[in-house]
Amino acid sequence: MTIIRLTRVGRRNQPFFRVVVTEKSRSTKSKVLEIVGSFNPRDRTKSLVLKKERILYWISKGSQVSDTVHNLLISGGVLTGSKRRVTPKTLKKKKGTVVAAPTKSEKQA
Numbered sequence: 001m002t003i004i005r006l007t008r009v010g011r012r013n014q015p016f017f018r019v020v021v022t023e024k025s026r027s028t029k030s031k032v033l034e035i036v037g038s039f040n041p042r043d044r045t046k047s048l049v050l051k052k053e054r055i056l057y058w059i060s061k062g063s064q065v066s067d068t069v070h071n072l073l074i075s076g077g078v079l080t081g082s083k084r085r086v087t088p089k090t091l092k093k094k095k096g097t098v099v100a101a102p103t104k105s106e107k108q109a
Contacts, residue, residue, distance in 0.1 A: 005066040
């Protein structure tokens, strides 16, 4: 199964990302099937270069799209729809359900 995701290629403190098509089980640093775009978050205009035809081709072949790339594709005009939530929701802690850490005497027993 393939996925369209970002891989970082910039230097330290200068992030630059490529939008790549790769196998889902592989590392982000491993060999890619195709480079379909680039993204520079440090640029004031948030420069985004995408190969629209190739991205639509890979999506038609069944490639999944990561959440961040999905949002970039909507910003770039490749896809339509609503953006996905990238940051996870924080769960509210219930009062009175705090579990105390075991003491030394409990650990020894």
